[in-house]
Amino acid sequence: MTDRTTAARAVVDPHPAHPGDVDEDGSSALRSPVPTVTAGLVAAGAVTVAGVLHLLAALEHVQHQMTFAVFFIVVGLVQTGAGAGLRRGSTPLRVGLGLAALVGLVVLYVYSRTIGLQIGPHADRPEDPDFLGITVVVCELATIAAMITLLPDRLRSVAGNAVLVVGIGVWVLWATGVVG
Template sequence: MSIETEIQPVGSPAVGAPPAVAAKCSASRRAVALGAFTSAYAGLVHLVVAPEHLGHWWVFGVFMIAVGVGQIGLAGWVLRRPGTSSAMVGILGSLAIVAVYFVAHTRGIDIGPAGDDGHGGGHDAETAGPAAIAATVGELVTIGAFITLLPLMLRRRVVNLLGALGLGAWALWLLGGLG
């Protein structure tokens, strides 16, 4: 049974359902609400910091606005149509944003006008500010919440993938690959 058929829209009671199914639906609704809230919250943070990034380079600013609007839009979509598709988009999208944050604040990203030298050197890793950390926490909670909405086999694969990514990041740090 796919998640589309399991999850009730938020606010619609699982009238007449057996207790186990009702509990499952209730947990799923909480996950939807939590994931939507943290996604919208991360989106708001991105919109708030967008002007500062626009000042650095317009591409960074536009990226922040797009991310913010996307995250808020995702929250609305998940609330309206909770299901595997919206959950997977939320997970992959949030994961992509966390990945950008991780690289930007560990290795640095070699794009934009602030190239460090005339020979093609890259940007330094930025200091992770409170806003960036706050948004990332929101995205991680979003991922965690939406994972619980996935069908079992897909959920297992996604969790294993995230575990491998985390293990790889820590291994890279231990080997000195993160500077």
């Protein structure tokens, strides 16, 4: 496996992995790169799908909750625009802002499905998970994972750690009964 993944990176990854990614003996699978190569393409594709699904969700909400519909339209347009931007290339600042926004959306999703938003048609209860929502979140998580790799090495580590802290934070809130 080590040989195969190392070989794969040698072929497709022109950037050197940041120091410590691979053990000196090359044996740590955890530190080996996934043979997914075009992170920018993955991020662009996934965030575009998420954006289109948000626009579709807006159509569902337009009849009964205009606030939600507007929110979904704005998110959908920003995400599809971000997808186009990512295909052209982006700056670390934009990537960082995009990551923060996506992590915020995922946290908002967890909040709406566990505690419940205090506005809209589900003001009195959390929403149940549904196929459309899950698909959007999966796309957003894929975008987050791919976008982290677009950052320079030092920022990549910081951004990854920040996402990890947010994730652990959500679990701590669940374990202490705040969420759920």
